[in-house]
Amino acid sequence: MLCEICKIREANVQYTEVVNGVKTEHHFCSQCARDLDFGPYSAIFDGEFPLAELLSALLGGETPAQKQDKYQQIVCPTCGMTYSEFVKNSCFGCADCYSVFDVLIHDNIKQLQGSDSHRGKKPVYQNTGGEDTVHPEAGGAGSGAAGDVPGAAGDGGSASVEEQIAALDRKLKDALRREEYETAALCRDQIRALKGGAQQNG
Amino acid sequence: MDNCRNIIYSKVRLSRNWNEYVFPARLTDEQAKEMVGRLCGGLKDIDGQLNMRYDLVDLSEIGELGRRLLKERRVINRTILKKQAPMSMYLSDDEDVSLVFNGADHIRIQVTKPGFHLGEAWKDASQLDDFVNARFPYAYDQKYGYLTSYPTNVGTGMKAAAIVHLPSLALGKKFPSLITDMGRFGVSIRGLYGEGRENYGAFYEVSNQKTMGLTEQEIVDLVGRVAVQFDDQENQVRDMANKNHRLIREDEVYKSYGVLRYARRISMKEAMTYLSQLMAGCTDGLVRFKESCDIYQLILGIQTAGLQSRSRRPLDKEELDVARAEYLREQLPELV
Numbered sequence: 001m002l003c004e005i006c007k008i009r010e011a012n013v014q015y016t017e018v019v020n021g022v023k024t025e026h027h028f029c030s031q032c033a034r035d036l037d038f039g040p041y042s043a044i045f046d047g048e049f050p051l052a053e054l055l056s057a058l059l060g061g062e063t064p065a066q067k068q069d070k071y072q073q074i075v076c077p078t079c080g081m082t083y084s085e086f087v088k089n090s091c092f093g094c095a096d097c098y099s100v101f102d103v104l105i106h107d108n109i110k111q112l113q114g115s116d117s118h119r120g121k122k123p124v125y126q127n128t129g130g131e132d133t134v135h136p137e138a139g140g141a142g143s144g145a146a147g148d149v150p151g152a153a154g155d156g157g158s159a160s161v162e163e164q165i166a167a168l169d170r171k172l173k174d175a176l177r178r179e180e181y182e183t184a185a186l187c188r189d190q191i192r193a194l195k196g197g198a199q200q201n202g
Numbered sequence: 203m204d205n206c207r208n209i210i211y212s213k214v215r216l217s218r219n220w221n222e223y224v225f226p227a228r229l230t231d232e233q234a235k236e237m238v239g240r241l242c243g244g245l246k247d248i249d250g251q252l253n254m255r256y257d258l259v260d261l262s263e264i265g266e267l268g269r270r271l272l273k274e275r276r277v278i279n280r281t282i283l284k285k286q287a288p289m290s291m292y293l294s295d296d297e298d299v300s301l302v303f304n305g306a307d308h309i310r311i312q313v314t315k316p317g318f319h320l321g322e323a324w325k326d327a328s329q330l331d332d333f334v335n336a337r338f339p340y341a342y343d344q345k346y347g348y349l350t351s352y353p354t355n356v357g358t359g360m361k362a363a364a365i366v367h368l369p370s371l372a373l374g375k376k377f378p379s380l381i382t383d384m385g386r387f388g389v390s391i392r393g394l395y396g397e398g399r400e401n402y403g404a405f406y407e408v409s410n411q412k413t414m415g416l417t418e419q420e421i422v423d424l425v426g427r428v429a430v431q432f433d434d435q436e437n438q439v440r441d442m443a444n445k446n447h448r449l450i451r452e453d454e455v456y457k458s459y460g461v462l463r464y465a466r467r468i469s470m471k472e473a474m475t476y477l478s479q480l481m482a483g484c485t486d487g488l489v490r491f492k493e494s495c496d497i498y499q500l501i502l503g504i505q506t507a508g509l510q511s512r513s514r515r516p517l518d519k520e521e522l523d524v525a526r527a528e529y530l531r532e533q534l535p536e537l538v
């Protein structure tokens with residue numbers, strides 16, 4: 001059955017009205033129903049889809065209420081998103097939200113995704129500062145994987161010198177842990193070069 | 203690929219965000235307009251990518267009917283359909299490749315291929331991804347990968363989907379539980395057409411549930427494996443039916459053709475059911491058309507927005523049924 005109002009969409013809301021003992025039935029689609037005034041029942045149509053709320057509840061974690069209260073106040077400085085807003089919509093406001101809310105959402109993301117670290121493709125044209133463990137299959141599918149030179153001096157140029165140094169430092173430690181001394185030495189030299197450059201500029 | 207005859211098409215979608223702007227949910231209309239303008243401008247040399255021509259479509263300008271038409275043709279999703287904000291899109295001539303700007307994420311790359319070609323769809327999507335990235339740096343985190351508005355897409359930002367047609371398998375009593383079980387393998391399966399719990403036509407989309415922790419190739423392999431498994435099972439059931447009950451199968455297919463070819467009014471449910479049976483009959487070689495006919499295109503054509511845009515006015519249910527029957531009479535070729 002089509003919606004009585006728009007006559008376009010399929011009706012999926014049945015509205016029964018009883019006025020002075022006279023019963024009338026109406027059939028609306030959810031979109032038109034949202035525009036009508038159903039008094040206290042309007043709230044039903046406000047949410048985009050109930051699944052999002054279910055997901056939100058999972059993401060927000062039904063953890064002890066006190067913990068929630070304490071974190072409700074955290075606000076992302078870049079986009080102004082608060083933690084409670086995030087929990088409500090399960091939608092991030094900007095890239096920085098990930099690091100701002102990291103402590104709060106880390107476990108939930110892990111639960112949701114079954115993993116907490118990305119293993120796939122990396123942006124080819126920007127310096128992600130990461131260690132290049134591009135998987136051969138993933139790289140093969142892209143048009144030329146990012147080179148395997150550690151911290152390939154970025155042509156993206158978006159990361160600041162400090163970020164590059166921090167990334168190289170992480171890679172250095174990682175290389176040492178795996179006893180890959182050649183990679184480590186390369187990282188060390190690059191950090192030195194970057195630090196030298198920074199001092200000259202400063 | 204003959205042995206994957208029930209896999210109708212393959213689709214790969216990548217979600218990306220430009221690191222200069224906050225995510226779409228927090229953009230003001232002005233910022234969104236500026237960003238969309240810069241993205242469109244920066245990528246205007248897109249023609250020739252993947253050997254295709256592209257048109258720039260202003261999604262906020264084409265109105266709701268235009269967007270519903272695109273959704274029916276599976277170019278855009280529900281979020282983009284409903285969204286009220288500046289949005290644009292580069293769309294290839296054949297509608298198989300699209301780049302949507304300012305949907306749920308800044309950039310949504312989608313590549314569709316007829317048949318079972320998930321690997322190639324990923325390769326093409328990745329190539330476009332590099333094309334965009336050469337001009338616009340992405341929001342990317344070493345640990346979390348590509349950062350997206352929704353945590354359900356973070357990591358690879360990739361959704362790989364195969365659309366399978368399972369008319370015989372879906373009749374089985376165990377089918378609903380089979381679908382539920384698939385969740386344990388990390389894929390989700392949903393019916394494409396139908397209302398409520400009812401499925402029309404037995405078209406199902408198999409896609410990855412998770413976007414992080416797997417490489418893109420692993421996701422492609424996973425979804426592909428499940429889709430092929432479904433295809434194989436369907437083939438076994440159909441081959442058996444064709445062998446043991448050929449007359450019944452032929453009767454089904456010819457009756458379906460008859461109704462589709464001569465009906466004066468036909469509901470969505472009827473049309474989908476008969477087209478589904480006719481498709482299976484064609485695939486199995488039980489009937490042959492005089493001219494080539496892509497039944498999947500007919501399925502796209504009989505949806506509401508498609509019929510409305512053909513008649514250039516809103517139609518009520520009765521008028522829709524008549525328009526649908528007219529469209530099918532016009533499009534269905536004669537049988538050999």
